[in-house]
Amino acid sequence: MGYKMTEIREMRNVMISPSTRFFTETVEVGRISPLSFFEAGASQYDDKRFYWQNADKTLTLVGIGHAYTLTTDKTEGRFQDISMKWKQLCSTLIKEEKDIDPVLFGGFSFDENSRKESEWDEFPSGYFFVPSFQLKIEEGKTMVSINMITDQTEAALDFDRLREERDKLIHNAQVEEFDFTNHNKITATTERGKEQYLHAVKNATESIQKGKADKVVIARALELHFEHTVNSVKALHAITNEQQESYHFGLQIGTSHFFGATPERLIEIKNGKAYSACVAGSIRRGKSAQEDRVLGEELLGDRKNREEHQYVVSMISDVFNKYCSEVLIPKTPKLMKIRDIQHLYTAVEGTLGQEIDIFSFVEALHPTPALGGVPTNVALDIIRQEEEMDRGYYAAPIGWTDAAGNGEFAVAIRSALLDGNRAYLYAGGGIVADSVPDSEYDETWVKFRPVLRALGGKLNG
CATH class of the missing domain: 3.60.120.10 (Anthranilate synthase)
Structure with a gap:
């Protein structure tokens, strides 16, 4: 023993x-x-x-x-x-x-x-x-x-x-031979606060149209019930196999296990260099290579998504220019293609300044406009007023650092909290002046899909 x-x-x-x-x-x-x-x-x-x-x-x-x-x-x-x-x-x-x-x-x-x-x-x-x-x-x-x-x-x-x-x-x-196959059965699926979410998107859009903010990220939750307790390692195994291009994480606290596969790095520090990634603006994957290419070109040329992406680039650039020298930022975004969704992506790199550790970056970068909004304080006030949900560690920094000062934090999206025979999934999207509640609602289903599939569910929204 x-x-x-x-x-x-x-x-x-x-x-x-x-x-x-x-x-x-x-x-x-x-x-x-x-x-x-x-x-x-x-x-x-x-x-x-x-x-x-x-x-x-x-x-x-x-x-x-x-x-x-x-x-x-x-x-x-x-x-x-x-x-x-x-x-x-x-x-x-x-x-x-x-x-x-x-x-x-x-x-x-x-x-x-x-x-x-x-x-x-x-x-x-x-x-x-x-x-x-x-x-x-x-x-x-x-x-x-x-x-x-x-x-x-x-x-x-x-x-x-x-x-x-x-x-x-x-x-x-x-x-030992461990069986990582998930045989658990979902017995109930509950959309928590669907009407509240649609109402929140509508109110946030009106606030933006009135000039109170440029962008606000509104999220919602999905609750799953299972026949038996969900095994955390089986959930990790499923999502790591299905989301190959993402960061994979799991954190156990008490009876709860928070896990996910996020495409979004917040900050990495390695050997005196700092790296981040601007990930904002999205569109679905195509059913064929040709359709996928057309959708990607549509995303690259879409004013709403490019504007949403630029908010993130500007904010992260400001932080890197404050804390780093020799900052490198491409002028135009590329496409990041993962299994269920395409994102606009811009890499950021800089040489680390003295006396700056990874927690200084985490504090300065969180929340990015991709998960909070613009301006940050106003967006957070609107989120607190409209969402009526505790995000917990969803959309928050998760990661590691070591005794030498190296480390990496990701933004904990495409994630879920497991607790016994229940799972709580979270997804959101950036709301701007011309956002439509029903369209934003549909986009959250695309973002639920990776974790939902890993837990044995099917997209039905």
Whole structure:
């Protein structure tokens, strides 16, 4: 039987004492399926796991167990609160050159000022953790690390226990045959607040026509009921197979599992460079290559979508010009084609300034006009007034950073929250002066499709 980290003094949001030490140890192992490693931790750490794979599949991370958790309930200063705590923790790190950098993984809520009693009650304003066991697959290498943070003077026995547990996890992931097929059956589908959504789109459009805002993103939710509890790893397996071009993520908090496949990177920092992506403006995929090409050309030439896209480009450009040098931004967008939808896409790159960490970018970039609106504060006020929904971590930053300052955050769209035998799906769209409620409603169904399909449902809207 394995040891839970609660038996080895899981540490949570305490002040870093002079005696605190952050130990890490890395071993290189043979090939392991990351989802098998994720599932191998289910029996002992079902509520303490994360999964991450970047869009080009050059990096996969899995975390099991909690060596340390960082949370915040602040509405103001929450990004810097997590940043400060992480820097304090990293100052106690003890590692050898062969050991890879420990990772901190988690996310923030979309808007702490619009919290309501909802399915998101277990999710604080910001929630991050250092995993006890960390799998990293990069550049053809598979590495597993142990992370232990302790203020105990005698920690050798605890670390040996973790080594035993690590070896069991690796063995189980390599030799056990896990069935990732989803056989669960949807018993009911509920559109939550459909009429409220249509009313909100209408009101937001009128506000824009009156000059109060240029763009407002309005979202809605879909609730699914299943015969049995939804297995989180089966949902991850389905969506990673179906949405190959996206970022894949899963974050377990308590009984809830937030997962998705998002096309939208918020910020990446790697070796002193910062990267972001402007993704806004969309149209469906064609049923043939010719129709697909025609639809893509229509999107590239559509005034409404180009205007919506430019709002995002302008905002992200302003942030990069503030925090970076040598900023590179193409003058015209390209098409990003994923399975169910085409987007306008513009890449942004810059050289990182000193004393700027990834949380500074997350704070400055969230929410982008693609998920909030323009101007940001006015759009958020309209969202709070009209949506009447707690977005939770939907459309919010989710991702990781490491002890060296590298990291990546994505925008958590094309996502769902699993809780027992229920799933809550979220989708929205940018509302501008000539938006039509019924058309916006139809677009949300296209955006529901990836997660709905991953959970065994069919598009019926």
